[in-house]
Amino acid sequence: MNKKSKSKTPAKAMTKADLKLTLAETAGVTKKQATEVLEALSNIASKQVSNVGSFIVPGLCKIVKISKPARPEKTMISPFTKKEVTVAAKDAYSVVKVKPVKAFKDKVVWLKLHIK
Numbered sequence: 001m002n003k004k005s006k007s008k009t010p011a012k013a014m015t016k017a018d019l020k021l022t023l024a025e026t027a028g029v030t031k032k033q034a035t036e037v038l039e040a041l042s043n044i045a046s047k048q049v050s051n052v053g054s055f056i057v058p059g060l061c062k063i064v065k066i067s068k069p070a071r072p073e074k075t076m077i078s079p080f081t082k083k084e085v086t087v088a089a090k091d092a093y094s095v096v097k098v099k100p101v102k103a104f105k106d107k108v109v110w111l112k113l114h115i116k
Contacts, residue, residue, distance in 0.1 A: 049096060059103050066095045 014022070024034035045063060048055040055063045073089040
């Protein structure tokens with residue numbers, strides 16, 4: 001018979017305050033300076049994604065803006081009722097996607113394999 005092992009409580013995600021404190025301690029700067037760096041990074045990233053369409057945080061992620069085209073109104077047959085249904089038109093819009101870079105993926109996989 002298999003006995004269920006006692007499950008540990010899952011680790012909680014780092015809060016914004018925790019991130020600022022850890023960044024300040026690691027970099028050897030004040031908490032205020034760490035906050036300013038995070039705000040500057042956020043502002044730079046949003047401007048770059050808006051104007052250029054992408055922004056890379058080296059060693060971490062790539063942020064990309066994808067423009068979706070407008071869709072015209074169309075009629076189709078509902079698979080449930082088998083009646084003709086009109087689907088409304090949709091304006092063009094943009095979607096922001098964040099993808100991890102290879103270095104980050106490799107680091108996460110290595111940590112998962114070697115730290116227990």
